[in-house]
Amino acid sequence: MTKILLSGNEAIALGAWEAGVQYASAYPGTPSTEILENFARYPGIRAEWASNEKVALDNVIGASFGGARVLATMKHVGVNVAADSLMSLSYTGVRGGLVLVSADDPGAFSSQNEQDNRQYARFGKFPCIEPADSAEARRFVGIALEVSEGFETPVILRSTTRLSHSKSAVEARVPEKREFQPLPPFNREGGANRVIIPAVARRRHPEIEQRLRDVAAWAEGTAFEIGLNTIFWGTQPLGIVTTGVAYQYAREIFPNASILKLGMSYPLPLQAIRDFAAQVETLIVVEELDPFIEEQLQAAGIAIAHGKDCFPLCGELTLEKVRQGALKAGLLEGEAPEALPEKPGIQINVPSRPPALCPGCPHRAFFYDMARQKRKAIIAGDIGCYSMGVLEPFKAMDMLISMGASIGMAHGFKQAGGQEGVVATIGDSTFFHSGLSPLAAAVYNKAQITVAILDNRITAMTGQQNHPGTGITLQGAQGHDIDIAPVVKAMGVTFVEEVNAWNVKAVETALKAALAHEDGPAVIIVRGACVFTPHFHLQPRMRVDHDKCVACHACLRVGCPAILKSEVLYEKNNRAKTMIDPLLCTGCTVCMQVCPTNAINPFEESYGEGV
Amino acid sequence: MIDQMNFLFVGVGGQGVLTASDIAAQVGLDLGLDAKKSEVHGFAQRGGVVESHIRWAPSVGSPTCEYGTVDVLMSFELLEAARWLDWLKPGGTVIVNRQQITPMSASVGDAVYPAEEEILAALKARAGRVVVVDALPLAEQAGNSRTVNTIMLAALSTLLDTDPAVWETAILRRVPDKYNDVNRQQSLQYQMTPQYREHRARRP
Structure with missing residues (x-):
């Protein structure tokens, strides 16, 4: 029996395909993202990125009612977004098997909290299934779908970062054809549970309590x-x-x-x-x-x-x-394994290696400018790569809580009576996720805020997924792309400006004008493609001319990993002149624009092959 | 015959640590053992710390190694070897690439990148064996700086009692075709270095 290594996420995708899932929908979120990316490659299925987790769940609820086996995947905090539908889905029940994969993040490696989503199962009164390795992840998806269909209940399949992102052995054999029994066609009759008005909810509540007892009885016998x-x-x-x-x-x-x-x-x-x-x-x-x-x-x-x-x-x-x-607990004899070296160890100070915006990142000029505005403006952040605006050297973020929260928080902060300008920063994918409704409220209530939509043309932090703003679907087809500026204008924003993300001066000018705007919210769209997208083009890389460098370190304040201190000192202040790592530089020119002595300039026509 | 190994591969995002760890885990399976590997890849950005655990055993439970029990710490970057050193079991093996990638805390802030001698002394104080590989120049000579990870795997393969063919097969199966000529050449080239001959001589 040949075995191959699959990650938990790859295994969930394979198991879902094998068990007859016909439709899946998700919003990207670490550590769940790769499930749909992998599932999307299998034949005979439809897989989509939704604009947020609730939309993803609503999509699969509809498909389940329509008779398909379905999968929705999201990170743990994404389930909070979907929870409104999820809690009542327990009451309506399902038709085609419906499994919601909740990828939790114990350790909060890339999340804002470490909530334990098994609690949702108890809260919503439906089953929770937890695999312990990839082989189980693959097999348990099928079981989860059977349980879902058999008991007409949603089922949570709970993964964690450690399962989703670990690889373990699974049997290599994959069936050529999927074997599953399609449900009979949709019939309007007999669907009284699907419209969950209060009278139905009151009738259903004791039924779902009974359903839970039935599943518990199944767990005592068949599950073993x-x-x-x-x-x-x-x-x-x-x-x-x-x-x-x-x-x-x-x-x-x-x-x-x-x-x-x-x-x-x-x-x-x-x-x-x-x-x-x-x-x-x-x-x-x-x-x-x-x-x-x-x-x-x-x-x-x-x-x-x-x-x-x-x-x-x-x-x-x-x-x-x-x-x-x-x-x-006194349950083990002996001691922990020897953690100390036999020879006395040598302690050295290991400098930290904090995450940073990539070289060439389109968020760099904006945060450089925001850092300069900091005393005059309060900054409400959002979830994405730009969360790193809080780190050195920018330290340009005053609050950050959840997807789409920046706009609402910015308006609320202003309502508390402060005199500072307030800027909400939100990414393009996050704007489509949950930025539209708070912007509507801000326009409606004449919020005196600036909204900076950092449009890097991709969902970047989770590894470059497309979204409604890019128009490319998960399965690679050309969908319809939504242009943000006309949407914002149609919502009634009277100040809308698009600006090149790498133009330090233009971003600063737009920010200042937006902060001075008084007729409702002002929106600036800071546009530049993420360095990992095909839209990003490398430019001639930069070099520091040591004859002109006065070691003022202005370029270090753009926080670029490609800019280093050199070993050459400037004689007048005895500080290190800077240098640029040619392997890392993308030629974005932000450092060149902030250098007061014109010491930074492009030095090559183009990049060599393979870089 | 090897029946149990704990490896910890560490480095900086973009160095190919995760690909190398995929290959090492696959070699475990190809040797007839159970294998697991585990890493955390949260942020997509380049330049952060990367760690990947690989475990070989007749039946592997935890996908991560236990602190202080790693048999081979393979660091793709000099400073990272020092960062993860305490994971190594005392007397274990360190394979370290001499390449230095300055962290932002040192390039922008006031932190200092320790001297190579200082780092190597710390490694030697804990490890039973420290193998220093100059992988970047070797990769560049072979024609592609992105194949540093293959050089590191070549170094590892010569230290273990395993058939080099198993490694070569696993590498060629995993990496894009366009690098394969370079990888083959690299494997050969590494075998001609004094480092390699020394490793072979000291292999148990």
Whole structure:
């Protein structure tokens, strides 16, 4: 049996295709993005980027009602955006199997929080399925779809960064044809649940409570028979209840313990767990983030010796943390592996390597200018690469909370009575995600704010996905692209200016004019393609002329990774002259524009092949 | 015969660390072992710290190594070897590329990039063996600076008791065709360097 390595995300995509998913919709978000990118390449399916996670879920709800098996994928905080529909979807139920993949981010590697989305399953009263590696991710998608169709319920398939972005072995064989039973055609009769008016909601509530009990009964029996929930009997008197990637840490740290591994972490098979507990001396729960299983077991009167008292509540679990927890609980003989060198180590100061805007980034001139306006303007930020405006050397962001929040926060801040100008910065993809409605409110209420739409022609931070502003669809077709300026004008904004993102002076002039505008919100569209898009063209790279450089370090204030301090000192101030790394420079000219002595200039006609 | 290895590949975004770690994980499978690899790639920007864990064993559980237990720390950049050194088990092996990529904290801020001797001394104080590879000039000689990662894999392959053909197959299968001539040449070229001969001589 040949095996290949697939990431969790690749495996979810493959499993979804194999299990007959016909339509999938998503908004990009780390660590979920690659699921749809991979799914989109399979034959005989439709896959789309929606403008936000709620739209993605609404799309697949409609398709499920229409009789298709469907998948919506998003990062954990994206589920918050979709939650309005999700909570009532539990009441309407589904027709074609509907699986929502929630890719959580314990450790908040690239997110604004580390919420545990298993809580949504309990909150919304529907099942949650958690794979522990890629092979399970592939297999469990199919099970999730069966559960969804069989019980007419939405199902959350919960991944985490560690599952989504790890590769593990799966069987290489892929069926040539997908085998699934299409549902009968849509019939208007019998669809009373689909229109969730209050009378229907009141009738449905006890039915979904019963549905949850039915799924729990299934989890006690069938789920074990098909290997969704599993018991591994060990030789020790220790028993562990665990789920997801936490299982992998548990089985390495406690190789001889008995383990009840939950593929379905909600609803719990309480009787099976009670029986398991009766056969072990000590029962512990190893789970990442919230004490989700632990508290339910306690509520059911099942005695837990250890859980969150030893294994951390915050952050991602690791082998080391589980080992430390086990030592604290007295469950392991001996000590942690030798962490100290046998010979005394030599401590050196390792400088940090913080993320930075890429060389050539179209956000650079804007944040350079914003940093200069900082004393006069408050800056409300948004989610995207431009969140890095908060970092050195710009430090040009005063608040940042969630997708699309910048515009509403900017207006609210102004309403608190401050005299400063207020600027909301929002990217193009984020603007289509959730910037349109707050802008409507801002126009309507004559908000005295400046909205800077940083249009880099792509969803950049998640790895260059297209969106309504670019017009290219996920499956590579030409869709319709929406031009932002006419949209903003049609909404009633009286000041709209488009400006070249790499022109430092033009961006500054536009910003100043926008801040002076008094008739409702002013919008500037700072336009320049992300360096990773085909629209970005390398220009002749820059060089610092050391005869002219006076080591004023103005160029370092543009925060470009290509600009370095050289070893040559300027004799009058004894500071290092700067230099430009030719391998990194893209020739964007921002540093050239801010140099007061014209020491920076292009020095080559063009780039060589392969750069 | 190897039956268990923990590798940690580290470097700077854009150096091909993740591709190299894909290949190393695949080699584990090709050797008949179970293999997993894990990395965190959040931000798409160039220039940040990149870490990738690769584990080979008859059956691998955690996709990440345990702190302080890494058998081989392979750093594609000099400073990063120092950053991740504590992950290495005492007496383990460090393979380090001499290439220096100055972080913004040093180029813009006041932090100082430590001297090469200082970093190498720290590595030697913990590791049982430190192999320094001058990968960038080798890659440039072979015709493409983007194949630094193949040079590093070539260095790794010579330190392990594995068939070099397994590595070559895994590399050629994974990287774009346009680099393959360069990669083949590189593998040959590396085998002609004194470093390589020294590694071969010291191989267990």
